[in-house]
Each structure stands twice: as C-alpha cells, then as structure tokens.
Amino acid sequence: MSLVNAELFKVRTTSLWWIMAIVLVPLYAASVLLNWANSNISVPDDAAVSDTQTAQLEASLEPINVATNLYTSGQYMGVLIVLLLSAIIVTSEFFHLTATTTFLTTPRRESVILAKFGAAIVIGLIVWLFTTVLNLIVVPPIMSALDLSSQLGEPAVWRAIGLNALAFVLWAILGVGAGVLIRSQIAATLVLAITYVVGTSAIGLVFFLLSEYVAEWINNLQVLVPTSASQLMISGTDLPGTPPRWVGAVVLIGYAAVTGILGTWLTKRRDIS
Amino acid sequence: MSAPGTDEIVVEHLTKQYKKLRAVDDLSFKVRSGRVTGFLGPNGAGKTTTLRMLLGLVTPTAGTATFGSRKYTDLSDPVREVGAVLEASSAHRGRTGRNHLRMICRAAGLPDTRSDEVLEMVGLTPAANRKFKGYSLGMRQRLGIAAAMLGDPKVLILDEPANGLDPEGIRWMRDLLKALASQGRTVLVSSHLLGEMQLLADDVVIVAAGKLIRQGPVDEVLGDLSGGVQVRVRTPQAEELTAALSELNATVTPGADGSLVVHGVEAAAIGHAAFTARVELHELSTERGDLEQVFLQLTAGKAGIR
Numbered sequence: 224m225s226l227v228n229a230e231l232f233k234v235r236t237t238s239l240w241w242i243m244a245i246v247l248v249p250l251y252a253a254s255v256l257l258n259w260a261n262s263n264i265s266v267p268d269d270a271a272v273s274d275t276q277t278a279q280l281e282a283s284l285e286p287i288n289v290a291t292n293l294y295t296s297g298q299y300m301g302v303l304i305v306l307l308l309s310a311i312i313v314t315s316e317f318f319h320l321t322a323t324t325t326f327l328t329t330p331r332r333e334s335v336i337l338a339k340f341g342a343a344i345v346i347g348l349i350v351w352l353f354t355t356v357l358n359l360i361v362v363p364p365i366m367s368a369l370d371l372s373s374q375l376g377e378p379a380v381w382r383a384i385g386l387n388a389l390a391f392v393l394w395a396i397l398g399v400g401a402g403v404l405i406r407s408q409i410a411a412t413l414v415l416a417i418t419y420v421v422g423t424s425a426i427g428l429v430f431f432l433l434s435e436y437v438a439e440w441i442n443n444l445q446v447l448v449p450t451s452a453s454q455l456m457i458s459g460t461d462l463p464g465t466p467p468r469w470v471g472a473v474v475l476i477g478y479a480a481v482t483g484i485l486g487t488w489l490t491k492r493r494d495i496s
Numbered sequence: 497m498s499a500p501g502t503d504e505i506v507v508e509h510l511t512k513q514y515k516k517l518r519a520v521d522d523l524s525f526k527v528r529s530g531r532v533t534g535f536l537g538p539n540g541a542g543k544t545t546t547l548r549m550l551l552g553l554v555t556p557t558a559g560t561a562t563f564g565s566r567k568y569t570d571l572s573d574p575v576r577e578v579g580a581v582l583e584a585s586s587a588h589r590g591r592t593g594r595n596h597l598r599m600i601c602r603a604a605g606l607p608d609t610r611s612d613e614v615l616e617m618v619g620l621t622p623a624a625n626r627k628f629k630g631y632s633l634g635m636r637q638r639l640g641i642a643a644a645m646l647g648d649p650k651v652l653i654l655d656e657p658a659n660g661l662d663p664e665g666i667r668w669m670r671d672l673l674k675a676l677a678s679q680g681r682t683v684l685v686s687s688h689l690l691g692e693m694q695l696l697a698d699d700v701v702i703v704a705a706g707k708l709i710r711q712g713p714v715d716e717v718l719g720d721l722s723g724g725v726q727v728r729v730r731t732p733q734a735e736e737l738t739a740a741l742s743e744l745n746a747t748v749t750p751g752a753d754g755s756l757v758v759h760g761v762e763a764a765a766i767g768h769a770a771f772t773a774r775v776e777l778h779e780l781s782t783e784r785g786d787l788e789q790v791f792l793q794l795t796a797g798k799a800g801i802r
Contacts, residue, residue: 229603236595237588320586323553324596324643327580328603330552330569495553496545 226329226338230312231345239311243304250300251354258296259365262289279465290374291383293362297354298387302394302453303419305350307412309343309398313486314408322495336487339399347395351388386472390453393475397449400482403490423450446470449478503529503650503682505550509559512545512706519545521706522559527684527699529650532677534697534714535686536791542706543686544582547655551580563651575604579644580653581637589629593620593639596628600646614642619668633660641672651682658692670696690791694718702791727758727766730779740773741766755779 234240262284282288313336316322329335363373374380398415405411426448434442445451446466455471505527512520520542527533537543548554550561552568563571563578571577587596597611615621618638623631631639637657644652652673658666673696677683687693693700693714700717702709710717728751731737737756738748744761751757758766763782770777 225605226603229599232595232599232602233588233591236592236599237590239590315588319588320583321588323582323586324600325603326553327551327582328575328600330571330574492555494548494555496548 226334227341227345230338230342234308234312234342234346237315239308239315243308247297247301247304247350247353250304251297251357254298254300255293255296255358255361255365258293259369262293262369286371286374287377287379289369289371290362290366290377290380293365294355294358294374294380295383295387296358296362298390298453299450301350301354302391303416305343305347305391306394306398306401306415306419308346309339309395310402310405310411310415311408312339312343313399313402314406314411317406318408326495332490333487336399336403336490340396340483343395343399344392347391348388351391355384355387386456386468389472390456390475393472393479394449394453396479396483397475400479400486403486404482419450423448427451446474449475452478503680504564505561505651505682505684506564507546507550507559507561510546510549510556510561511558512542512549512554513557519706520549520556523703523706523708524559525701525708525711527682527701529682530677530680531698532673532683532685532696533699533701534693535684535701535703536690536693537686537688537703537709539688541703543703544655546703547580547582547653547684547686551578551582551653573604573647575600575606575647575649577647577649578651578653579647579649580655581640581644581657582655583640587628587636587639590627592625592627593631593635593642594624596639597643597646600643604647606646610646611642614645617645618642634662634665637661637665637669641669649681652676652684654683654685656686656688658687658689666692726783727761727763728779728781728783729756729758729766729770729777730754731756731770731775731777733775736773737770737775740769740775744769 283292316325325335326332329338359375363375366373401415402411405414427445430442430445430448434440443466446455452471452474455465456468456475507526508524510520510523511518523542523546535543535546545554546561549556550568560567562568568574568578587593591599594611594615597614598608600606601608601611612621612624615624618641620635620638620642623635628636628639637660641654641657644654654673657669657673661669670692673683673685677698685693685696697714699711699713701711702717729737734750734754734756741748741758741761744765746761746766747759749757749759761769763780767777767780769775770780
C-alpha cells in the first residue's frame with residue numbers, strides 16, 4: 224500500500240493532475256449536453272432505416288435507457304483522461320528519467336508496476352466519482368425537462384453506474400499497460416488519444432461497411448473494440464441486435480489483463496538506463 | 497576467511513554484451529568498507545554500466561555484482577543498506593526537491609521528516625520548495641546525494657558526482673565522502689577526473705574498454721607505475737651534481753628547460769650531497785607520481801569511444 228501511496232504522491236506533486244482536471248470539466252459539460260440532445264430525438268418513420276436499427280433506436284429512447292445514458296455522462300471523455308493519466312504515470316518515469324530512482328528505491332519491479340495499476344485504479348475511481356456525483360445532481364432536472372421521472376428507483380440505473388465504475392477501472396489498467404508498451408511519453412499519449420477518439424469511429428465505419436456488404440453478424444464483433452465494449456457495458460437494458468452486456472465487460476477485462484501482464488513482464492526484463 | 501558482510505562490494509567476472517559492444521568484459525574487483533574507492537576510467541570504459549548492473553538496473557550477460565553475497569534486488573531493505581547517486585538530472589522537472597525526497601520516503605517506508613534532515617545535511621534547505629527545473633547542476637548533485645542518504649545506508653555509490661560542481665562544491669563533496677568513509681561506510685565513486693580522485697580516494701579500481709587495468713591502494717598503484725617519487729633539481733653546475741649523485745646510486749636524467757630529474761634518492765639526500773660537493777642549487781622539489789600520467793600510460797591505446 225505504501226507504494227500505491229507513493230505513486231499517488233507522485234501524481235499529486237506535479238501540475239499534471241490539475242491540468243487534466245481543467246480539461247475534464249468542459250468536456251464533461253459538453254457530454255451532458257450531448258446526451259440530453261440525443262434523448263430529444265424521435266424515431267424516424269423511414270424505410271431507409273433497417274428494422275434492427277429502428278428497434279435499437281426505440282429501445283434507446285425507453286426512459287430507462289435514457290436514464291442510464293444520462294447518469295453515466297462523461298464516461299467517454301472521463302475515460303480518455305483516465306487512460307492518458309494512467310499511461311503518463313508510467314511514461315513520465317522514462318520521460319523525466321525518474322525510473323532509476325524508482326527502481327533503486329523498489330528493485331522488485333513487479334511491485335512498482337502493481338502499485339502503478341493501483342494508483343491508476345484510484346485515479347479512475349476518483350474521476351468516476353466526480354462525474355457520477357455531478358450526474359446525480361444535474362440529471363434529475365434534465366429528466367423532468369424531458370417529462371420523465373428521475374428513474375433513480377430503478378436498479379438498472381444503479382447497475383449502469385456501477386458498471387461505469389468498472390469501465391473506469393478497466394481503462395485505467397489498460398492505460399498503465401499501454402504506457403509500459405509504448406515508453407515514449409509523446410508517442411503513448413498521441414497513440415492512445417488518436418486511437419481512442421478517431422480510431423473508434425474509423426473502426427465503427429469499417430464494421431458498418433462489413434456488416435452492410437459482407438454479413439450482418441460481423442457487426443457483433445464490434446464489441447471487440449474497447450470503446451464499444453465499455454459503451455455496451457453501461458447500457459440500461461440489453462439492446463436488440465447487440466451482444467449482452469457481460470460480453471462488453473469480458474472484452475475489457477481481457478484487454479486490461481493482456482496489457483497488464485505483458486507490461487509487467489516487459490518491465491521486469493528491460494534494462495533501465 | 498569469514499563471509500563478507502553486505503557492506504563489501506564484490507564484482508566477479510562481470511560481463512555485459514550489447515549487440516556489438518562488450519561494454520564490460522570479465523571484470524572482477526572488490527571494494528572495502530571504511531575507505532573511499534575511486535572507480536576510474538575514460539568515458540565509455542563501462543563504469544556506468546558496471547554500477548547499473550551492481551544496482552540491479554541492468555542485467556549482466558555473465559558474472560555477478562553483489563553486496564557481500566547478496567544481489568541488490570535481493571536486499572530486504574535496499575534504501576537503508578545502499579545509497580546511490582547515478583545521474584544528476586533524474587528528478588521530475590516540475591516537482592520540488594523536498595517532494596522528490598518525500599516520494600522516496602513514502603515508497604521506502606521512511607518518515608517524511610528524513611527528507612528535511614538530509615536537505616539540511618547537503619545544504620539545500622533554502623531551495624527545498626523550489627521546483628527541480630530551477631536547480632543548478634551543483635544543486636542537482638546535492639539533491640542526488642540527499643536522496644542517497646535518506647536511508648542512512650552503509651554503502652554509498654556515486655557515478656561522476658563531481659560533474660557540474662564548482663571548486664567549492666567539489667571540496668564540500670570530498671570532505672563529505674571522506675567523513676562518511678571514516679564512519680566505516682563503503683564509498684565507491686566513479687570518475688574520469690583523476691586529479692580529484694588522487695585527493696579523495698584511498699583505493700582505486702582502474703578500467704578501460706570494459707576490462708580491469710589495475711586495482712589497489714592509490715599509493716601503491718601510483719608507486720608501482722610511476723617508479724615512485726622523483727626529485728626535480730635545478731643547478732648551474734649540472735655536471736658536478738650528477739657526479740656527486742651517481743655516488744649515491746641515483747639515476748639522473750635531464751628534464752625540461754635545463755633541470756635534472758632524479759630518481760632513487762630523496763630530496764634531503766640530494767641537498768646534502770650538493771652541500772658537501774659545494775654545488776649551488778636553484779630548485780629542489782619532490783614530485784609525486786601523477787595519477788593522470790599513470791592513467792594515460794595504463795589506458796593508452798584503449799580509446800574511450802568504441
């Protein structure tokens with residue numbers, strides 16, 4: 224635990240955390256507004272839309288799914304911040320040449336990496352708590368503006384909030400693993416941010432085209448994309464035409480475990496110079 | 497022979513092979529406690545690689561480097577047993593000196609108050625709350641030493657600690673390291689600054705091109721290699737003096753600008769011989785063998801850049 228404490232102390236004693244906090248606030252506000260706007264649309268009565276898509280849209284406009292979506296606002300951007308912070312926890316050791324000091328203080332390198340996982344998870348949960356508390360304050364008025372009840376009595380809402388926490392934790396682990404794999408600070412942050420933001424839509428497009436022109440079942444594989452997996456995990460009810468929620472969790476846990484184990488193994492082997 | 501304590505550094509057949517470069521080549525030496533040992537070699541001789549292998553940061557290709565018989569990575573409490581200063585610029589630029597030390601305290605389970613104590617010891621208290629990027633190179637070296645002393649270790653390892661220090665700082669460092677050694681600690685200091693080592697070290701380990709060249713007490717290494725003490729004499733009556741000295745079995749060779757260099761007798765004996773032979777002397781000075789000359793002699797032909 225003292226090592227996790229030391230890792231959190233490292234984050235606290237540089238300016239990085241409040242820069243990330245300043246970035247997070249407007250992004251959070253934007254995502255609440257976006258989710259609000261999305262809840263206002265109606266189902267288009269159009270032949271161009273396939274049956275599955277109509278069904279999905281109808282399902283997503285059910286009060287419970289509007290609620291889970293709104294109560295987990297900020298996940299997309301919050302996770303991005305957590306992902307970058309977690310990677311930087313590792314890469315800054317090499318960027319600022321502090322790896323030597325760190326591994327001299329704690330020569331058992333797996334303990335250091337485990338502590339970094341621990342610290343990243345704590346940070347992930349702090350960001351989750353921050354967005355969740357804000358959501359619980361902001362969303363009920365939005366719900367009533369949409370002529371819906373707050374839905375806070377629904378277990379599905381609380382389950383979505385809980386699974387949202389799990390998503391933050393898993394992305395934090397993924398970030399640390401990615402930071403070990405890509406040791407260059409600039410490369411790691413750029414690669415992660417770009418794949419997270421652009422990559423998701425690009426891969427989404429690829430999957431869309433494949434499912435349109437090759438076979439519809441391919442679309443189900445989209446859950447293998449980490450961002451789709453975490454999106455799936457927090458949906459209120461199982462949406463028609465998508466895999467069950469637990470699949471999303473399994474996929475994310477898989478990524479987190481692979482990067483985590485690979486990262487620890489690499490760190491143990493490498494020469495620090 | 498009793499088992500070596502953890503405060504003795506034992507390097508045995510240590511080898512590090514990079515893709516094409518054999519940075520350290522079958523290197524063996526020992527470092528004793530209670531003395532300052534200079535680890536000398538030209539740039540690129542493999543000093544830093546050796547120290548990093550000793551500290552578990554780099555994996556050796558072959559051989560071992562241990563404290564007593566234990567590897568650094570097997571020490572139960574490394575911060576309290578070994579302190580190391582490896583590179584002066586190894587702290588986060590945006591973190592204050594005090595927080596850099598506290599970070600280590602937390603990871604090592606030391607009380608935060610230790611950081612203030614070591615800051616005081618190295619004279620950095622006024623700059624404790626300044627960010628690392630505002631530190632001069634000398635201050636960074638001091639912070640490195642402070643970090644190494646946090647756990648009050650029995651063994652201290654410093655890689656080129658004199659780099660970036662002004663003359664006053666170098667003297668401070670010399671006094672500190674000598675004092676620490678006199679308390680019974682083991683002090684290993686790498687350097688390519690030979691003059692400084694001559695003033696600081698009790699023992700030297702000389703390496704070049706990854707191989708051991710010589711090791712032993714400074715006096716011995718110097719004595720053996722430079723033919724011991726020499727005396728420089730200046731006189732208008734060179735021939736008479738040479739004749740007088742040859743009776744004492746001294747060897748006299750002409751030095752630069754008309755002086756004579758005498759081996760085999762001490763200055764007092766030369767002075768006495770000159771007095772009895774009624775030879776006028778203008779200069780009579782003892783010159784100790786210079787580590788720098790020895791070093792160049794020893795490492796000649798083994799270029800630093802490989």
